[in-house]
Amino acid sequence: xxxxxxxxxxxxxAHTAVDHLSLSIPESQIFxxxxxxxxxxxxxxxxxxxLMDTSEGSIEWNNxxxxxxxxxxxxxxxxxxxxxxxxxxxxxxxxxxxLRGMSKQEVISELDHWLERFRVPEYKNKKIExxxxxxxQKIQFISAVIHKPKLLILDxxxxxxxxxxxxxxxxxxxxxxxxxxxxxxSSHRMEHVEELCEHLCILHKGKPVVHGGLKEIKRSFGKxxxxxxxxxxxxxxRDIPGVVSYRAVGEGCELQVEAExxxxxxxxxxxxxxxxxxxxxxxxSLNDIFIxxxxxxxx
Amino acid sequence: xxxxxxxxxxxxxxxxxxxxxxxxTGIILLLIVALTNFQSVMDSVGSDDEESAQGPKVAIVDExxxxxxxxxxxxxxxxxxxxxxxxxxxxxxxKQAVQEGEYRGVLTLQTSEDGxxxxxxxxxxxxxxxxxxxxxxxxxxxxxxxxTEKAGIDQQTVNGIFSPVAFEKVALDKEAKTEEELSxxxxxxxxxxFLLYMGVIMYGNMIAQEVAQEKSSRVMEILISSVSPxxxxxxxxxxxxxxxxxxxxxxxxxxxxxxxxxxxNLQGGIFTYFGLGDANTSxxxxxxxxxxxxxxxxxxxxxxxxxxxxxxxxxxxxxxxxILLIVAAFMIAMYGLNAPETTLVTVTSFIPFFAPMLxxxxxxxxxxxxxxxxxxxxxxxxxxxxxxxxxxRIYRGxxxxxxxxxxxxxxxxxxxxxKKES
Numbered sequence: 001x002x003x004x005x006x007x008x009x010x011x012x013x014a015h016t017a018v019d020h021l022s023l024s025i026p027e028s029q030i031f032x033x034x035x036x037x038x039x040x041x042x043x044x045x046x047x048x049x050x051l052m053d054t055s056e057g058s059i060e061w062n063n064x065x066x067x068x069x070x071x072x073x074x075x076x077x078x079x080x081x082x083x084x085x086x087x088x089x090x091x092x093x094x095x096x097x098x099l100r101g102m103s104k105q106e107v108i109s110e111l112d113h114w115l116e117r118f119r120v121p122e123y124k125n126k127k128i129e130x131x132x133x134x135x136x137q138k139i140q141f142i143s144a145v146i147h148k149p150k151l152l153i154l155d156x157x158x159x160x161x162x163x164x165x166x167x168x169x170x171x172x173x174x175x176x177x178x179x180x181x182x183x184x185x186s187s188h189r190m191e192h193v194e195e196l197c198e199h200l201c202i203l204h205k206g207k208p209v210v211h212g213g214l215k216e217i218k219r220s221f222g223k224x225x226x227x228x229x230x231x232x233x234x235x236x237x238r239d240i241p242g243v244v245s246y247r248a249v250g251e252g253c254e255l256q257v258e259a260e261x262x263x264x265x266x267x268x269x270x271x272x273x274x275x276x277x278x279x280x281x282x283x284x285s286l287n288d289i290f291i292x293x294x295x296x297x298x299x
Numbered sequence: 300x301x302x303x304x305x306x307x308x309x310x311x312x313x314x315x316x317x318x319x320x321x322x323x324t325g326i327i328l329l330l331i332v333a334l335t336n337f338q339s340v341m342d343s344v345g346s347d348d349e350e351s352a353q354g355p356k357v358a359i360v361d362e363x364x365x366x367x368x369x370x371x372x373x374x375x376x377x378x379x380x381x382x383x384x385x386x387x388x389x390x391x392x393x394k395q396a397v398q399e400g401e402y403r404g405v406l407t408l409q410t411s412e413d414g415x416x417x418x419x420x421x422x423x424x425x426x427x428x429x430x431x432x433x434x435x436x437x438x439x440x441x442x443x444x445x446x447t448e449k450a451g452i453d454q455q456t457v458n459g460i461f462s463p464v465a466f467e468k469v470a471l472d473k474e475a476k477t478e479e480e481l482s483x484x485x486x487x488x489x490x491x492x493f494l495l496y497m498g499v500i501m502y503g504n505m506i507a508q509e510v511a512q513e514k515s516s517r518v519m520e521i522l523i524s525s526v527s528p529x530x531x532x533x534x535x536x537x538x539x540x541x542x543x544x545x546x547x548x549x550x551x552x553x554x555x556x557x558x559x560x561x562x563x564n565l566q567g568g569i570f571t572y573f574g575l576g577d578a579n580t581s582x583x584x585x586x587x588x589x590x591x592x593x594x595x596x597x598x599x600x601x602x603x604x605x606x607x608x609x610x611x612x613x614x615x616x617x618x619x620x621x622i623l624l625i626v627a628a629f630m631i632a633m634y635g636l637n638a639p640e641t642t643l644v645t646v647t648s649f650i651p652f653f654a655p656m657l658x659x660x661x662x663x664x665x666x667x668x669x670x671x672x673x674x675x676x677x678x679x680x681x682x683x684x685x686x687x688x689x690x691x692r693i694y695r696g697x698x699x700x701x702x703x704x705x706x707x708x709x710x711x712x713x714x715x716x717x718k719k720e721s
């Protein structure tokens with residue numbers, strides 16, 4: 001069950017929201033979608049779900065177009081959260097579950113299981129408006145996964161949750177993946193993407209600027225981070241050719257270097273100056289890559 | 300199709316169980332029972348009251364004493380329930396008695412030189428004029444008889460002069476409705492127009508509210524990812540229609556029960572006026588057809604309009620033009636009740652937004668060729684289909700659209716969002 005996007009483009013009048021995006025998302029994988037606000041993530045999701053038509057290009061899942069006949073195989077957690085405020089958790093999920101092709105009994109037994117898992121069984125007969133925002137989000141997550149979808153789209157699933165809840169949800173996402181669900185998710189939080197995704201794509205103004213496996217992306221990025229902690233002044237290191245940036249920190253400095261050879265040169269330059277407590281060459285973080293590709297204007 | 304039923308039954312049951320619906324329906328039912336039992340309630344409350352048994356007491360201060368008897372005769376001939384009492388004191392004392400509440404009012408009678416009576420009626424408030432009107436009418440009769448007697452004309456001649464002229468209307472068209480049929484039809488048409496008017500405003504608003512609510516609570520995006528907007532739209536429209544049928548059905552049931560129970564009191568009153576006693580079957584069928592089509596037309600429009608706004612507060616605003624359209628149709632229909640053959644009524648009965656009311660009015664009151672009805676119904680169904688297609692598109696784009704803009708812009712944007720290619 002592979003999801004593939006071929007040269008997908010979406011225009012809104014003169015504005016191009018998504019520009020020739022091609023992706024392939026294999027089964028049982030978590031695919032990360034990164035991008036600044038307005039980069040076209042939600043629009044892409046809406047096109048995948050068939051809520052909007054593409055201006056150009058095509059989207060296929062298992063070599064077929066996605067339409068409403070497949071909605072029982074698809075789960076969706078929209079970025080803008082929303083449930084019926086006046087309905088109870090149970091009634092709400094029965095309705096949404098039925099629309100995804102489940103029977104009432106199935107919904108109830110699955111719901112009990114999920115509420116137990118998130119340790120909130122007492123919410124079953126409460127109205128949504130009585131729940132806290134974080135708990136509403138859990139219910140919303142349940143509504144997206146209760147029918148055991150084969151394709152799950154999560155738009156910013158962890159925003160606004162406390163660390164304990166983030167952990168619970170992450171675990172649930174990983175379990176779903178292990179049970180064969182393909183998951184596409186977007187986030188602003190690089191560490192979540194780094195932790196969960198094998199493959200990712202960074203969108204910038206509708207264009208994919210980085211695309212591929214997490215390891216390859218990091219390796220091909222080239223630049224590496226170098227942390228040096230020493231007792232003497234390190235500011236002369238910034239003049240070594242190949243050092244891209246220099247940042248002084250309390251115990252020493254953090255450098256960005258163009259390649260591993262530069263790190264060797266830095267290592268040599270440190271000799272005979274004094275005691276070096278730390279010399280650590282690190283892979284670049286996703287955060288570094290994102291900033292580099294999308295622009296430092298993004299916080 | 301399965302999802303259509305899910306949406307429909309969800310819409311129906313969640314509304315049916317809502318407090319607002321239960322309370323509103325309860326109040327309406329109570330009102331109906333109260334209204335139909337009004338007469339018996341009033342009778343039972345007022346039966347011990349001496350005044351109401353014989354009518355309000357009015358004191359007469361008559362200088363000559365010759366008018367009180369003919370006045371009483373006139374009043375009893377009119378079946379006016381007034382109790383006249385000759386007051387022995389003078390005018391001031393009588394007025395005092397009225398102030399004290401002993402009498403409802405006092406009528407002082409004077410006589411002019413040639414013996415013609417004139418009167419002055421004193422009462423606490425002159426706003427209530429049913430008593431004074433009856434007195435005036437009776438006194439008028441007395442005056443006429445006095446004056447004619449003086450002129451030497453005998454009573455028989457006077458009666459001849461004042462009796463109403465014999466006048467009968469006969470329709471030459473064989474199929475045309477007779478006088479009784481017409482007044483019967485008028486009653487039924489009136490009731491149906493009113494129901495349609497109420498129904499469309501109430502349930503149209505409800506649909507627009509519901510759509511806007513799903514948008515404002517943002518549950519819409521999940522919904523349209525699992526069920527197509529068009530299925531959802533019609534599920535909602537039919538769900539609300541069932542709700543309306545339930546509500547109107549309850550009202551009719553209780554209404555009819557209550558009316559039958561109070562038949563004696565209502566006989567000859569409002570009930571006969573509306574001609575519901577033995578209504579024409581074909582008129583009833585047309586009532587059903589036009590009601591259904593009218594509802595579908597306006598409900599589709601309401602759902603489309605509701606999908607254009609993102610907050611429930613704006614839903615009211617966006618359906619206003621639609622409400623105005625219904626009000627206009629209702630006004631024309633009210634005018635048409637007494638002039639069903641005018642050009643205005645004929646023309647508007649073919650315009651889809653007015654047709655449910657006006658074509659029904661014509662069908663109910665005139666004898667019109669079947670093809671005219673056919674064309675009108677055809678146009679109506681055509682418009683509903685077009686609205687359904689356009690509405691589906693607008694709905695599809697509109698539900699993803701948030702923010703505020705003017706209506707025309709929103710329309711355009713919604714259309715653009717749902718376009719296949721741009």
